[in-house]
Amino acid sequence: DAGVIQSPRHEVTEMGQEVTLRCKPISGHDYLFWYRQTMMRGLELLIYFNNNVPIDDSGMPEDRFSAKMPNASFSTLKIQPSEPRDSAVYFCASSPAGGNTEAFFGQGTRLTVV
Amino acid sequence: GDSVTQMEGPVTLSEEAFLTINCTYTATGYPSLFWYVQYPGEGLQLLLKATKADDKGSNKGFEATYRKETTSFHLEKGSVQVSDSAVYFCALSDEGTSYGKLTFGQGTILTVHP
Numbered sequence: 001d002a003g004v005i006q007s008p009r010h011e012v013t014e015m016g017q018e019v020t021l022r023c024k025p026i027s028g029h030d031y032l033f034w035y036r037q038t039m040m041r042g043l044e045l046l047i048y049f050n051n052n053v054p055i056d057d058s059g060m061p062e063d064r065f066s067a068k069m070p071n072a073s074f075s076t077l078k079i080q081p082s083e084p085r086d087s088a089v090y091f092c093a094s095s096p097a098g099g100n101t102e103a104f105f106g107q108g109t110r111l112t113v114v
Numbered sequence: 115g116d117s118v119t120q121m122e123g124p125v126t127l128s129e130e131a132f133l134t135i136n137c138t139y140t141a142t143g144y145p146s147l148f149w150y151v152q153y154p155g156e157g158l159q160l161l162l163k164a165t166k167a168d169d170k171g172s173n174k175g176f177e178a179t180y181r182k183e184t185t186s187f188h189l190e191k192g193s194v195q196v197s198d199s200a201v202y203f204c205a206l207s208d209e210g211t212s213y214g215k216l217t218f219g220q221g222t223i224l225t226v227h228p
Contacts, residue, residue, distance in 0.1 A: 004157070033214045043158075043203065043218040056215070091157055095214040102148075103214030105157035 004106035006092050012112045018080040021109045025094030035091040082113045116141045116217040124223035133191040135222045137204035145206040147187040152201040194226045
């Protein structure tokens with residue numbers, strides 16, 4: 001398996017623009033997680049899905065952030081409108097069902113909002 | 115809420131030196147504990163885990179023991195190599211939740227010189 005695939009790897013956008021980050025989880029995994037990594041706040045869980053259903057979005061910082069999982073093989077994280085403070089590395093991770101199995105992380109998307 | 119505290123970094127060592135990175139946690143119940151490693155430009159990889167008190171996780175010469183009495187999960191390696199240079203994250207997952215739903219420490223940068 002190719003692992004968790006995220007795109008793009010790097011994104012530079014202007015403040016106010018819409019940004020969409022994409023994630024393809026490992027086939028057969030039931031859980032999908034979106035994390036954000038910044039120097040100030042470290043790694044934070046934004047939202048996670050189980051069987052395509054959002055379970056906990058309490059980590060989503062503002063209404064400008066939204067995430068969807070239309071099917072088992074694809075998820076998006078959208079920021080609209082983007083702000084400079086959204087600059088961070090965004091990671092997607094997936095794990096199988098059953099609970100007692102590790103999560104596998106993608107390589108991340110480095111977002112820069114100027 | 116849950117929290118994980120890691121020793122202040124960065125840590126700089128010579129090759130073959132002994133490594134300790136301290137990690138303590140706060141959580142209700144009986145969390146599972148993890149060490150993740152992040153190499154430059156890559157996502158996080160699970161290094162080792164322990165799911166109950168007194169368990170020892172080990173991998174690639176690294177070890178950590180789940181100490182409930184001191185709420186600690188310190189990472190150790192007897193002889194580090196240059197290839198161990200990376201960022202190390204201690205993390206926990208609440209009892210009964212997916213192992214992908216993680217609370218991370220702030221990370222410790224390790225640099226190993228020849």
